[in-house]
Amino acid sequence: MNALTINDLKKTYSNGVVALSGVSLAIPEGDFFALLGPNGAGKTTLIGITAGLVNKTSGTVSVFDYDIDRRPEKARTLLGLVGQEINFNPFENPIDIVVNQAGYYGIPRKVAIPRAERLLADLGLADKAREQSRTLSGGMKRRLMIARALVNEPRFLILDEPTAGVDVELRRGMWEYLSGLSARGLTVLLTTHYLEEAEQLAKHVAIINKGQIIVNGTMQDVLAMHDGDGAAENGFRGGRLEEVFLRLTAEK
Amino acid sequence: MSPYELWISFYTMMRKDVVRLFRIWVQTFLPSVITSSLYFLIFGTVLGSRIGQMQGVNYMTFVVPGLVMLAIVTNAYSNSSFTFFQSKFFMRSIDEILVSPTPPWLMIAGFVSGGVIRGVLVGTLVLLISIFFTGLRLAVANMLVILLFAILTALVFALAGLVNGVYAKTIDGINIVPTFVLQPMVYLGGVFYSIHSLPQAARYVTYINPIFYLINGFRYGFLGVADIPLWVSLTVLSGLIVALIAINWYLIRKGLGLKQ
Ligand SMILES: Nc1ncnc2c1ncn2[C@@H]1O[C@H](COP(=O)(O)OP(=O)(O)OP(=O)(O)O)[C@@H](O)[C@H]1O
Numbered sequence: 001m002n003a004l005t006i007n008d009l010k011k012t013y014s015n016g017v018v019a020l021s022g023v024s025l026a027i028p029e030g031d032f033f034a035l036l037g038p039n040g041a042g043k044t045t046l047i048g049i050t051a052g053l054v055n056k057t058s059g060t061v062s063v064f065d066y067d068i069d070r071r072p073e074k075a076r077t078l079l080g081l082v083g084q085e086i087n088f089n090p091f092e093n094p095i096d097i098v099v100n101q102a103g104y105y106g107i108p109r110k111v112a113i114p115r116a117e118r119l120l121a122d123l124g125l126a127d128k129a130r131e132q133s134r135t136l137s138g139g140m141k142r143r144l145m146i147a148r149a150l151v152n153e154p155r156f157l158i159l160d161e162p163t164a165g166v167d168v169e170l171r172r173g174m175w176e177y178l179s180g181l182s183a184r185g186l187t188v189l190l191t192t193h194y195l196e197e198a199e200q201l202a203k204h205v206a207i208i209n210k211g212q213i214i215v216n217g218t219m220q221d222v223l224a225m226h227d228g229d230g231a232a233e234n235g236f237r238g239g240r241l242e243e244v245f246l247r248l249t250a251e252k
Numbered sequence: 253m254s255p256y257e258l259w260i261s262f263y264t265m266m267r268k269d270v271v272r273l274f275r276i277w278v279q280t281f282l283p284s285v286i287t288s289s290l291y292f293l294i295f296g297t298v299l300g301s302r303i304g305q306m307q308g309v310n311y312m313t314f315v316v317p318g319l320v321m322l323a324i325v326t327n328a329y330s331n332s333s334f335t336f337f338q339s340k341f342f343m344r345s346i347d348e349i350l351v352s353p354t355p356p357w358l359m360i361a362g363f364v365s366g367g368v369i370r371g372v373l374v375g376t377l378v379l380l381i382s383i384f385f386t387g388l389r390l391a392v393a394n395m396l397v398i399l400l401f402a403i404l405t406a407l408v409f410a411l412a413g414l415v416n417g418v419y420a421k422t423i424d425g426i427n428i429v430p431t432f433v434l435q436p437m438v439y440l441g442g443v444f445y446s447i448h449s450l451p452q453a454a455r456y457v458t459y460i461n462p463i464f465y466l467i468n469g470f471r472y473g474f475l476g477v478a479d480i481p482l483w484v485s486l487t488v489l490s491g492l493i494v495a496l497i498a499i500n501w502y503l504i505r506k507g508l509g510l511k512q
């Protein structure tokens with residue numbers, strides 16, 4: 001079964017910007033999938049539509065075969081989202097944020113509180129659980145968003161640039177945590193601008209540019225597109241994925 | 253979601269708002285207590301004695317239901333308009349509910365519940381103050397009618413406030429309506445006078461004002477007399493509630509101002 005199936009998805013915003021122009025994508029269950037693309041490519045739009053935060057223009061999206069229009073409740077129950085923007089009330093405590101999120105999924109407090117405490121501890125936020133979340137650092141806020149997204153025990157976790165603004169050490173810690181979740185069967189969709197991160201973590205990778213998927217395959221296949229030429233352009237040298245990415249998304 | 257899960261989600265939304273209400277009680281409960289005390293002092297004590305009787309009772313007793321109603325209306329309205337507006341505008345924490353399986357109708361119930369609770373609680377506080385000012389001489393004809401109309405009033409205006417919160421694009425957008433629509437509506441709806449003291453033309457204007465139907469049912473509960481029969485008030489209000497629920501449901505399901 002696919003955790004995510006997207007068919008010919010189109011999105012034109014009300015101001016006329018075409019963010020997605022016919023995207024099709026399938027993410028098999030258990031996959032660790034990296035969705036890469038330059039700024040403004042349409043990644044957040046695609047994720048927003050999947051999670052029910054953005055209205056699509058046309059096309060279909062299913063989460064574990066539940067169509068997001070026809071069975072929105074089922075689709076959402078299986079999903080966890082770590083959005084690109086910080087979107088919790090900064091005057092609430094992490095523990096309340098996570099427990100309330102569980103509540104919206106119908107999980108009672110006596111189940112949610114121990115679960116939230118465990119998640120916050122796993123993510124290194126145990127001693128911050130009862131402080132106003134505006135006092136958290138940027139990296140802590142990201143981790144709070146991860147804890148919140150996991151509280152409903154989703155089978156499919158979407159992370160939109162979860163490591164933006166997170167320092168090297170913590171980023172490594174986060175990779176380890178996400179790999180652990182993936183190893184236990186959670187399907188993960190990750191967007192990131194750190195391509196070495198995607199290279200380390202992902203089994204499959206798709207590159208989206210200007211609202212269209214330009215490459216979609218296993219990490220090996222995409223890395224195999226690396227030809228060694230064009231390397232060290234402008235005197236910089238990146239990882240192999242980075243160079244493939246730059247070549248494919250370069251303005252012609 | 254199962255009925256139990258729906259209840260948990262509703263309870264979560266309600267609890268969160270009630271916790272907030274009590275945490276910032278100086279902003280949520282105190283203002284109406286102060287303004288209504290001033291009303292009682294000025295209208296009841298100073299001016300009331302010169303006005304004399306209205307509908308067969310002294311003016312102070314007549315005006316109590318109106319002041320309680322005023323408190324319910326403004327508190328219920330501003331609560332749901334503000335909480336909805338701030339959760340969509342301020343850090344977009346409404347996304348937390350939008351990504352969850354909580355259906356739109358339950359979201360409406362959740363946002364309205366806080367407004368109803370605040371309206372009824374503040375209304376009760378104002379009633380207690382009025383008992384203090386009228387020296388326990390307050391008439392109560394039918395407690396059940398009072399409670400019913402208090403809840404209906406809070407419901408109507410919490411729902412109306414939610415519509416406002418959905419449409420508002422700026423913080424001014426939720427302040428304009430209370431000042432320019434709600435206040436005049438309350439003052440002209442027969443809160444401070446009986447419509448029998450109005451000229452015929454002004455009476456017809458009053459008939460299209462929903463406040464008129466609320467205050468009448470309410471006043472009936474206190475005084476046992478009203479300008480119109482109780483069932484008319486109840487019918488108008490039920491119609492209003494159904495219409496407002498439908499409007500909210502349409503707007504929130506479509507995601508107006510919520511989803512791009
Ligand atoms: N609410 C909106 N209204 C209008 N246009 C929008 C809106 N959100 C995004 N866009 C436009 O849609 C396009 C895709 O944006 P999107 O946020 O999906 O890109 P992205 O791939 O996530 O970029 P980034 O890597 O910078 O996060 C961009 O051109 C953007 O300007």
Ligand SMILES: [Mg+2]
Nearest residue numbers: 043044045084
């Ligand atoms: Mg983005």
